[in-house]
Amino acid sequence: MLEDLQARVNADPELVRRGQWVNLSFVLGVGEAEYVIAIADGRIENVEARRLPTHGGLFAIRAARETWEEHWKPIPKRDYHDIWSMLPKGLATLDGDLLPLMQNLQYFKDVLAIPRRKED
């Protein structure tokens, strides 16, 4: 589901506009796999499997693969429908410097939920 994350985010001008002040990399954990997602001015510049322990980002959001798969369904089950509902259930974790996440929280939620949308 992550292969077209970059194209889908960058094709959404409203989402890019709302993230226009975001310039950072963060780590997305999908089960055992980790990806480094690089963002410049709200556009995703790169999505890459984490190469080395020194290859990272400012913060990390991690959940089991099955959790993300449920999160990305058109109507997810309760507790899986939003990162902020996954956290209290222990279905997701946050680490690192949370300030840029909090400063742009809805943007990051929408970026990570974009696989949910139907194909155009």
Place this chain on the structure above:
Amino acid sequence: MPEFEPIVGRYFTMDVQGAPCRIYVEEAGSGIPLVCLHTAGSDARQYRHLLCDPAITDHYRVIAFDLPWHGKSVPPQGFRQIEYKLTTDLYKETIMAFCRAYDLANPVVMGCSMGGRVVLHLALEQAGYFKAVIALEGSDKLEPYYDLDWLNRPDVHGGEVCAAFVSAQVAPQSPDECRWETLWHYMQGGPGVFKGDLYFYWHDGDFDDRSPLIDTDKCPVYLLSGEYDSSCTPERTEATAARIKGSKATVMEGMGHFPMSENPVLFRTYILPVLEEIRGP
């Protein structure tokens, strides 16, 4: 002339804990008074659909007011020197001051979220006064799950972050337009107000030790919670109902934490039978 909605909005001043508070209130309809309490960090605009629903306003005088610090009610004088913190006593006294100012006889009180919590306090302490209480998304206890300091600090936009926190509480099925109007109210809250309200909802207002004392023969209790509510979850609602003998609990499928504003069309299918039962044959 435009086609006006039936809602009439007015201002008045009432004393709360000795301090004058200028209150904004909206009402519509006639019949049994139905006092509506908004969620933490929002305001009475959440109830605009109920206020415009003749199936309700034909039988109820629906009254929804903004708490001090919220919406168009002003903070008390000298607020600049005060860190806003809603305590249980302040909340209860504000509601009772409102009901006294309005000279309401035997009203029904309905609150959502923190409003759904405080009505449980009222069901016990004001059982002879209220005809019934309706707790929307109102369990008697919660477990905090995030650090409230994020809601009010200069390097994070308060309106944006409050809305982004609670956007998890809107069900994915709810209409987009209603979702964003619900979040807009959060974006417009004063600095620190949502955080100050959550002091009551998460810390000071726990009621699980006293909710078994409620006598539902004296004051009926209705609990309605959304399937997708992450704070007042269906499990917490059912646990609350189990502690309040005679209470009636309903889990609203496909609904989140803001039933009256996030999906008013679905909500009326749940609330109309409750209001019909309360008013009796």
